[in-house]
Amino acid sequence: MKKLSKILTALVAIFAIVALTACGAKKEDAKDGTKTYVVGVASDQQKEVWEKVGESLKADNIKIKVKLFSGYTEENPALADGSLDLNSFQHVAYLENYNKENNKDLTYIGFTLISPFGLYSDKIKEPKELKNGDTVAIPNDVTNGGRALQALAALDIITLKKDAPDSPTVKDIDKKNVDIKIEEIQADQLVSVLPDVTAAFINTNYVTDQMHTTPKESAIYIDTDHLDKVSDLYKNVIAVRKEDKNKADFKKILKAYQTPEIAKMIEATNDYPAWDDAK
Template structure:
């Protein structure tokens, strides 16, 4: 039968004190020199993503992460303001839902110390038309709808500028508005509408600049898209974001590699059917 009470040798006098002192010094030394567990040692992380098709994409990312020795748990959000707040608070380790103009605005207004870890995909904004099959067919005075929120309106106007339909004033930046249109040779009537309405109003417009998410919800398809923003150096590419303190951690490199590979690209293409493109 095993004893449940350990036997303690009693050492009298000064020797007891010396041994106790030595033990305490050893304990302090052990605490001082014990290896600390930092974020870079992580083998299991939480990543915030938005509800919807991204959940399917990240199933493939999780599979790739497992082969890299990293366990990924996805945390699903329905509000775009939540993932950065959760990341800043340490409730998640990374997120993947935003582009740089959005993050820059969040940093300016909220003071977040969040950085880009690696790019993921782009959902190109397009100019759609049910009445005209090409840019050349757009008549003078055509009515074009654009979203009226600051980030998306500037992006939509860039699509029109890249298509040669308008020219924005120098220095207009990514938050350009209709007031920044410097040249409008076709005398387009640019209507600012709510982002959720502009795609659905296309029957009453000659064309509408709509982001991918709202295009899908509005039933707009690639076959009626007559212009599209380019991918190269596009500030609206989405990315994996982490806290600045973690940017060089080994697990971050593993996470990015788990997204940026052919297996995930194939899954992404299958899920988004051309409405989004890999952009890394």
């Protein structure tokens, strides 16, 4: 028993030292004044953009740590559970749908960019070549899939119902003017299935990261070439938890993002800056 008592005493002492050390570290952080915020992104290009944003925030004693994700499914849960402080990968429609499906109240502090959404094909050179029996792959999430369906409607390949929502699903198709088969595929898998379908709508970050090309170089149709047909729902945002929306540091972060320098970086990645005074 004496030996056990000594062991327990030693463990308590160790835990006390660890606790004191941790407290000391926190005091150092508070004394230094620098606050670190983790932002989640879904492309190498946005990682570079956010690293540049971080450089401009050093004078405000704000440090940005960028975490790169390989898809779209993890960033919002990570933001909701506190693993991230902000994320920057999604448009308004995607965020709203996530909140609806998961009973969350994530929100956003400002716009970042609008990304071209293109139709790609190894088999045809323009959309009007689509014929009965061809297969068009679209993202299987309701927001990007909805944007693809809106593009097909703009091309008069399908007609949507009059009461179709802003992010329609295949159930909202009134008729197919060309009798194509629409195949819903996970967004990050669309590049790999492209050889097996007639054409596919693919998000730009996967085009640049996986296909090593750009919409302007390779797409047979780009919806942002017809901006009047693209809803503001598809503007990308900086998302945060609801309780952090008016946080002073986050206002500084948004201001550091919405600058002419960042606008040029966005344009260099074939996207378009989405805030009002970007031009």
